Amino acid sequence: MAGRKQFDMEVALDAAMVRFWRAGYAATSVDDLSRATGLNRSSIYSSLGDKDSLYLRCLDRYATRYGDRYDQALSDASAEPLRAVRAFFDVTLQRIADPALPDGCLIAQTAMAIPVLSPAIAARAVQALDAQQARLRTALTAANLRGTDVDDFAVHLAAVNQSVAVMSRAGASRQQLRTIIDVSLGALSHAVRSRD
Amino acid sequence: MAGRKQFDMEVALDAAMVRFWRAGYAATSVDDLSRATGLNRSSIYSSLGDKDSLYLRCLDRYATRYGDRYDQALSDASAEPLRAVRAFFDVTLQRIADPALPDGCLIAQTAMAIPVLSPAIAARAVQALDAQQARLRTALTAANLRGTDVDDFAVHLAAVNQSVAVMSRAGASRQQLRTIIDVSLGALSHAVRSRD
DNA sequence: CTCATCTTGGACTGTTCGGTTCAAGATAGG
């Protein structure tokens, strides 16, 4: 039972991430993480660090993984902005539809807990939300949206994406989540049609 | 120090509510509640019940207090629907602007924690979100909005209201929060203009 | 085969958790 590492780091990190994602920082004990990852307590501390740094790693992992997908979805925004933003939200909807993953969003989960989290973790969550807005801003700029509209919609769409996370936690149907998004897409479509 | 009650129940409940609201269920200990309310542990248990039922009482208190304000804001929706919905969001924005109250929203806070809360609490949070949608639906119907639009906007606006809670937790500026809302109000204004 | 290296499981520490119990003592009615 020793010698070389007996677990897959990627699998273990995913399991820890899912656990934090589902239950949040405070409601996740190190024993929970041990059970979820299959790793013993001492292995968690030696390989994954303490609870705080593990949470930070999970947050980065989450932000990178889905950040890449959001980027990809928005990549052809200049050609078809509406289709791109629709694809952006599809990343979220598909994630929620995946039965292997918790509802909601780890970033939203973290943001709601900011007052009781370490400053380092709080800063990372804020940074992830800023990155999401920046992503949208870049895409909307490439789509030649009016300057003021770019900033407004970037902020609005990032927020609506978070609202989908909250509503999915409360058991909203896929149809309801679609509706939330479609109203915003309607507004965006209107802005795109009237761009310079 | 005994004989008749030596504390104001309303003040104590408010203090407990604010504490849950700020830190969430899991990160709030009974000792925290004791400090926040100024009540001893045994007084909390005898007068306020255990942690679960106290949380439930705080949730109801929150839902009633702000539910009434949301109702009032929407009360003249038939005359000026847009102004009414703007007033609806102002309830949220004013709450967030109040330095004596935490950012965010206790309902959103609760919804995000549903997987680790008791079924009774989870049900109450879902019920509060449903009530919010019903409120908006009633108001938009009274405003003669098109039938399909009524349901869509009720779901959308309730969700956007939750998104404001998340973003305020992450330190979004009042201006950003306004922008999130204004984009939705723009969409609503468009729908109102094209009503039958 | 031998042995230094490194992972692992489990025991352990001190603290905090939610919840209960109860004696001390203040109160209000008579």
Next chain:
DNA sequence: CCTATCTTGAACCGAACAGTCCAAGATGAG
């Protein structure tokens, strides 16, 4: 003044918490 009633503070309980430590033993290099 007296006494039944009720609140209160603090001690207490077992469980769970985050984090540490170390012997047992598997491994791979020589």
